[in-house]
Amino acid sequence: MTDAQAEAAQGVPGPGRSGGRADAGDVRRRVPRTDVLLRDPRLAAAVERLGQAVVKEAVREAQQWARDGRVPPDRVPETALDLLPGTASGLRPVINATGVLLHTNLGRAPLSDAARQAVAEAAGPTDVELDLTTGVRARRGRSALAALRERVPAAGDAHVVNNGAAALVLAATALAAGKEIVVSRGEMVEIGDGFRLPDLLVSTGARLREVGTTNRTTAADYADAVGPDTGFVLKVHPSNFRITGFTRSAEVGELAGLGVPVVVDIGSGLLAPHPALPEEPDAATQLRAGAALVTASGDKLLGGPQCGLLLGDRDLVRALARHPLARALRVDKLTLAALEATLSGPPTPTARALAADPAGLRARADRLAAELAAHGIDVRAVDSTATVGGGGAPGVELPSAALSLPEPYAAALRTGRVPVVGRLEAGRCLLDLRAVPPADDERLAQAVRRARTEGGRA
Secondary structure: OOOOHHHHHOOOOOOOOOOOOOOOOOHHOOOOOOHHHHOOHHHHHHHHHHHHHHHHHHHHHHHHHHHOOOOOHHHHHHHHHHOOOOOOOOOOEEEOOOOOOOOOOOOOOOOOOOHHHHHHHHHHOOOOOOOOOOOEEEEHHHHHHHHHHHOOOOOEEEEEEEHHHHHHHHHHHHHHHHOEEEEHHHOEOOOOOOOHHHHHOOOOOOOOEEEEHHHHHHHHHHHHOOOEEEEEEEEEEOOOOOOOOEOOOOOOOHHHOOOOEEEEEEEOOOOOOOOOOOOOOOHHHHHHHOOEEEEEEEEOOOOOOOOOOEEEEEEHHHHHHHHHHHHOOOOOHHHHHHHHHHHHHOOOOOHHHHHHHHHHHHHHHHHHHHHHOOOOOOOOEEEEEOOOOOEEOOOOOEEEEEEEEEEEEEHHOOOOOEEEEEEEEEOOOEOOOOOHHHHHHHHHHHHHHHHHOOOOOO
């Protein structure tokens, strides 16, 4: 049965039909048929970009809007175009107004424009594993690895896997399968969604040798545990909590002379010290202190794509890269392209958000609040506090500014045409601006206006 036949069977008459039950004034008689709409050049072009099923669904929803009186029949084509997603993927771009710079549920670090362009260019055939000069196979992602080494000169070599946990799994499998990993009890962390570091490490075939106590572990505790069965000593940055008071932890420099490799999982991907995060460990400092290997995530403070970084001793890193498991954990060409552009390109959105001037944020909030209030919206600019998130810089508060709206706006904005995710605080919906690029201010304001004018449907 064709679309036209199906619609006729449902009592939706096409042109020239009386429709039986419907009189000439029935709005349903003027709703364009699906086959007619799909011949509209704009919608036909969308079919080429998104696929027929996606476009047909938008067309049918627009037709229903017209039957329900929400739009006039002659606006059905435009309404269908408005309802189309930006891409054929089910993932929807979101404006992150939560005040959490690296929001795990929103994909952590947003890529820079340079990284996005690099991904688009790398989507076709590339020289990811080919030397174009000689025509022979070359080291995979060599330019991205070179960019990583350039950013961390203290590293003898670098390797990239598909996420931070994979980096630690590769190290544990290659260095400690059937052996012991010496680790402080205070660093046996859970990093979210029930994911526990001890479970990860034990899954590699390694045994854990816990030393010290929750709040105090000394270099002597590690030294007493190191023996012939030790694969390596592991230092883990407790990235999503803080222990204060009567505490003690051994520094990497104190452990470097124990005769076994020291592996440091810094977590957040900070490659060098940052003035705004004085207590956050970085790769360069840990390597200079004597770490044989540093593992980290690429989609956190580095501001790049999801990947796991391994930096350290040249022979050790190359042995890990040749391990059979490395093949299963390797990244694709798109990740390599985004990583290199992140490392070599301009400051990332994460770096810009981290460095944002609180006075500038408040000025943006004041301007947006005045503009929205002129449309009759209950809004005011308020001071706010943002955080790093993503398991980075626990306890660090970043002064910020936000738009304060009535609580119902939270759901309306989150489910809008351009989803905006804020946070609820003291019975109000706050849209924190620290993680919102200034270029998105107008999109944010437009989403708020739609949330009001369309009765909660943004």
